[in-house]
Amino acid sequence: MAREHPVAPAPSTTAPKHVTASLHSEATTLKPGTTAWVAVDFKIEKGWHLYWNGLNDSGSAPQVKWKLPPGFKAGEMLWPAPTRHISPGDVLDHIYENGLVLLTPISVPADAALGTVTLTAESVCVVCREACVLETPSVSIQLEVSSHEPTLRTDDPTTSDARKALPKPLKDCPDITARVDHGHLVISAPGATMISYFPTLESATTPDLIHEGEGRGPRLTVTVKPDAAVHGIVTATYPKPKESTSAWIEIPQKP
């Protein structure tokens, strides 16, 4: 079984930590020539938050720098849907409270030597309550490179839970529709009690997102300028016991 052990913290960081990190592997072993998935699991102290990597008025998203054996490569991390956070002064941010798990693909080279390898994630986190502090949790995990077919770990739900929490492609969410109509993004989710829209940094400008980005009911209308494609996450919240659904929307820029 893989063991996780934190690397010694940087010498300058003696203050109490508001965010801690651990690494989790989806499979029990790594097979040469395949892509494995690992998760960086940030636990966030109550009352504090980390930032999404999309549009925010303040803060910045956690950055992860990987230290991997030769030939191993980390791909793009997958981010779950954030929630809205408004601070005095009309500061709108999209954040994570309690925890954030970032699934990351790691390609294992075909010529990887069999045996134990160490994967290390060095992260830079701006973690905020009212005030922000910079923390740099660094973690490592030791895994076996084996020629056997990898099996999914059953003793640790971190990666499978993270996968379930990821926004789905809109086409896989028949209950959610989104279209742009005369400068308005119109999102519809019948039965939803609330809809939230989280634009990425590349998405069309939203001049009044603070008022329009989230609303009660099965329909949300967000003013968008026709300056780019619409690209972001939609979260539809349903009455219990049904859970919320998050989907990626991407609507091309009108010619």
Place this chain on the structure above:
Amino acid sequence: MKAHVLFSILAAGLFAAAPALAQESHKPAATAPAQPDHDKAHKDHKDSKDHKDSKHDKEHKKDTKATVAEVGHAAPAFTGTDSQGNTVSLTDLTAQGKIVVLQWFNPDCPFVVKHYNGEHKTFNEMAAKYKDKDVVLVGIASSAPGKQGSGNDRINKARTDWGMHYPVVMDPSGDIGRSYNAKNTPAMVVIGKDGKVAYMGAIDDDAGAQKPGTTNYVTKAVDELLAGKSVTTASTKPYGCSVKY
């Protein structure tokens, strides 16, 4: 706190381009639309049937927001007291023919700290670069009393620790900050000799909290103004901590 901020109606009127509504009130914060919060944002949600009304509301709001700084328009006048007790007046500085660079400041914000504790001391280097030019750098501390980065003592300690030779105006009410729609530390504003906002946005092109960027938008804008050119990048997305209003 004895810091006081007076938004001078007279001063605003001096700027030919000052929007008429700038004189509606001497407290820009009071003219801003109601502050949203989560609940209000929900209540305010409009579906398509009252969409026309919401559009009208928004246009109206935009009008009443005219006292807030915008690129190409007169910079909202302010007179404040710096952390040393000296009076700082934007109108006076402009009358003296200065280009004024405003820097929203919170010495405990990581996005500010990175500009003072690393190899490159962004703001001190800027202050030194323009020492003999008609350019003044003015920090603005808009943290509310008791919040992070508030109070003369904290600001003066930072000025000493970091060797800052430019003033930091105390804005505990947040009035100056709101009149410039400042959301971040360090949000930056460059005001030309004509009293108009020439640049608003980030200090540079690295929005992270670890190191300064490679392109400094503010020095670029100031250099262009000094050369009598128009500012090529007049607006960027600011980054940093939220201002602790």
